Amino acid sequence: MDIFKFIKKVQENRVIQESLEFPTNFTWGTATAAFQIEGHPDEYREKLSDWAEWLDEPEKVKSPNGAGLAVKHYEKLEEDLTLINDLGAAAYRFSFNWAALHRGPDDFHEETLAFYERLLGGLKVKPFATLVHFVLPNWLAKEGGWENPNTACEFNNFVKFLLENFGEKIQHWITFNEPNIFLGFGYESGIWPPGKTNDLNGYFKAYQGMLTAHELAYKSIKEFNPSHQVGFSQNMYYFQSYQESQEGKLGDVNKPKIKPETTTNTSHISPYKRRVDLDLVPAMIRDQLHNYSFIESCLDMGSLDFLGVNYYTRFIYKFSTQAKDPANPDLDSLLWGQLQNTPESQHNSLGWEIYPEGLYKVLSSEKFKKLLGDKPIFITENGYSHIESSPEDKDLEDSYRIAFIKSHLESIHRAIQENVNIQGYFYWSLIDNFEWALGMEPRFGLIHVDHETYNRTPKASYHYYSDICKTNQVI
Ligand code: BGC
Numbered sequence: 001m002d003i004f005k006f007i008k009k010v011q012e013n014r015v016i017q018e019s020l021e022f023p024t025n026f027t028w029g030t031a032t033a034a035f036q037i038e039g040h041p042d043e044y045r046e047k048l049s050d051w052a053e054w055l056d057e058p059e060k061v062k063s064p065n066g067a068g069l070a071v072k073h074y075e076k077l078e079e080d081l082t083l084i085n086d087l088g089a090a091a092y093r094f095s096f097n098w099a100a101l102h103r104g105p106d107d108f109h110e111e112t113l114a115f116y117e118r119l120l121g122g123l124k125v126k127p128f129a130t131l132v133h134f135v136l137p138n139w140l141a142k143e144g145g146w147e148n149p150n151t152a153c154e155f156n157n158f159v160k161f162l163l164e165n166f167g168e169k170i171q172h173w174i175t176f177n178e179p180n181i182f183l184g185f186g187y188e189s190g191i192w193p194p195g196k197t198n199d200l201n202g203y204f205k206a207y208q209g210m211l212t213a214h215e216l217a218y219k220s221i222k223e224f225n226p227s228h229q230v231g232f233s234q235n236m237y238y239f240q241s242y243q244e245s246q247e248g249k250l251g252d253v254n255k256p257k258i259k260p261e262t263t264t265n266t267s268h269i270s271p272y273k274r275r276v277d278l279d280l281v282p283a284m285i286r287d288q289l290h291n292y293s294f295i296e297s298c299l300d301m302g303s304l305d306f307l308g309v310n311y312y313t314r315f316i317y318k319f320s321t322q323a324k325d326p327a328n329p330d331l332d333s334l335l336w337g338q339l340q341n342t343p344e345s346q347h348n349s350l351g352w353e354i355y356p357e358g359l360y361k362v363l364s365s366e367k368f369k370k371l372l373g374d375k376p377i378f379i380t381e382n383g384y385s386h387i388e389s390s391p392e393d394k395d396l397e398d399s400y401r402i403a404f405i406k407s408h409l410e411s412i413h414r415a416i417q418e419n420v421n422i423q424g425y426f427y428w429s430l431i432d433n434f435e436w437a438l439g440m441e442p443r444f445g446l447i448h449v450d451h452e453t454y455n456r457t458p459k460a461s462y463h464y465y466s467d468i469c470k471t472n473q474v475i
Pocket residue numbers: 033036177178181235310381428435
């Protein structure tokens with residue numbers, strides 16, 4: 001099905017369903033991350049971060065990469081603040097630029113601090129602060145990054161510095177954005193720094209380092225003010241085995257299927273027979289590794305006040321002998337297999353399947369509900385990307401993004417009706433930005449940025465989302 005049929009489907013649904021009311025106090029917001037928008041004047045020039053250095057290798061980042069300027073948020077802060085405040089959302093999720101703020105042991109940068117004072121001073125909405133959104137200060141990356149236990153200690157010094165300066169202004173702290181994506185791209189596929197391929201040893205060392213860092217930060221923040229709320233944001237896919245997706249079943253990898261025997265003459269065999277689905281076990285392993293392990297570790301340590309869920313797509317697992325890494329075929333195919341699509345799949349411009357049902361499935365699965373219990377959940381990211389393929393193809397009348405938002409909010413609303421404690425939604429992203437290895441072309445924003453002039457223009461979806469934020473209803 002193409003995207004326009006999808007939009008039509010959503011519109012038809014709109015006629016049937018009047019409007020969806022969200023709970024009072026539901027927090028509406030948008031999200032960004034420092035490296036993706038700022039273009040900090042020193043960062044790229046002085047190679048302050050691992051990503052600033054990574055940009056210099058043209059085969060690693062799709063052009064144009066904007067020479068590290070992203071969308072010049074650093075320069076255009078006041079204009080962006082007006083757009084954030086005028087949207088009508090109650091919250092804004094941003095990330096601190098650790099690399100620009102913390103330039104060596106005990107070396108904190110006053111000018112960058114002043115930038116964040118202006119940001120937090122000018123915000124009229126509640127800040128949700130992310131402390132690490134993938135990027136590392138280069139002086140720490142060069143010493144092994146998260147694999148080196150010293151990084152967690154320096155991170156804790158950074159957290160204390162932020163608490164001294166902003167501890168009175170920020171109540172919600174997100175220690176890490178998507179540790180699973182960082183580890184997967186940094187240590188399995190190697191497409192992001194530190195660029196290691198199928199390095200399981202490094203993967204688990206870094207995992208441990210990040211977990212320690214989360215724990216230290218949790219304690220420091222709670223010591224500063226016990227009522228502050230600390231969590232992290234996890235990228236969650238809806239994992240499904242290929243066979244389940246082909247059968248059109250709403251397969252749940254947490255519940256292996258048992259199918260009644262259909263033959264009539266069955267007296268000699270068990271009435272139930274396990275369906276042979278070779279893709280189910282790897283999908284379950286992936287679900288555990290990708291979605292759940294870090295959450296469980298934080299819960300075991302008693303250091304999670306809320307969970308941030310970032311949801312983009314479904315992952316249909318199919319075992320593949322066509323491994324991405326020919327040097328290591330077994331590991332690669334076992335861990336990832338191949339992302340498949342079904343004939344009905346609709347996609348965004350990056351080929352990611354649009355599958356709102358998957359968000360509902362993740363949030364309402366028995367495993368998720370049992371683990372999280374009544375803990376608050378915030379959807380800290382969810383968004384649609386468009387690539388402008390010609391000068392006429394401007395991403396301004398973005399009905400596809402509107403349909404995307406509406407359909408995902410319906411899934412969230414459905415989960416809330418089933419008593420999942422979802423307290424907020426942050427659209428990714430406030431503004432078009434730098435999409436990591438994919439460069440500047442994919443646009444996720446509610447606000448359009450002209451890459452030549454850096455002019456900002458709110459898209460149709462900005463106004464649509466603004467209405468939702470102001471009325472607490474989805475129409
Ligand atoms: C990341 C964002 C990214 C978005 C779209 C999320 O995994 O947190 O930084 O831009 O996905 O790819």
